Amino acid sequence: MTASSAEPLFSTPRYATEASGHAASRRIVVAQQARAAVALLDAPAPTLMLCLGETLTTSVDQEGLPSIEALYLRLQMLLEQAQAGTRLYVCGDESFLWHVYRLARHAGLLADEIELFRQGERRRLYCVHCGHFQDIGSEGESSCGQCRVKLLVREHFSRRLGAYMGVCIDPDSPYAPEVLA
Incomplete structure (x- = not known):
């Protein structure tokens, strides 16, 4: 399958567009930007919302955390103490979504208990x-920040790694021009 195909690969993530109404003992919304999660604050209402920095003027309990590391640590603490029936709603770009997803899975949540809502291009x-x-952004090519090999961003997405695969574009000339200078 090529990058121009209309049908995405089976490994390409599909994201939710609205929160499911599944029963839950506790609902936690984790948002990279609080404004982007406004639609998730409607029915079914969350028990708690964690977000970076800003909070919203709503009746939902919220914690605005000063850094991404603080947000991840707070979420990890909450999930380690979570009871059965906890559902997690995550809103942000793919880098953020899949990091939170791996934290939640490591803490014991099932994949079906986690809903992902993509916002942004990263x-x-x-x-x-x-x-x-x-x-990276939405570009189809990039240079590796470590080994400087010119990479083609494949459509294949690894859920285990939470990343798209980057493979050498041209094995006969693998390095970006600035590396050769």
Whole structure:
């Protein structure tokens, strides 16, 4: 399958467009930007919302955390103490979504208990040549930030790694021009 195909690969993530009404003992919304999660605050209402920095003027309990690391640590603490029936709604770009997804799975949530809502273009790229992760936009090509190999961003998405695969574009000339200078 080529990049121009209309049908995405089976491994390409599909994201929710609205929150499901599944029963839950507790609902936690984790948002990269609070404004982007407004639609998730309607029915069914969450028990708690964690977000970076800003909070909204709503009746939902919220915690605005000063950094991404603080948000991840707070979420990890909440999930380690979570009871059965907790549902997680995550809103942000793909890099953020899949990091939170891996935290939640590691804490014991099932994949069916996590709903992902994509906002933004940033996504995670994995260089298959050196194992380096980096964040990129929607571009189809990139240079690895570590080994400097020119990479083609494949459509294949690894849920285990939470990243798209980057493979060498041209094995006869693998490095970006600035590396050769």
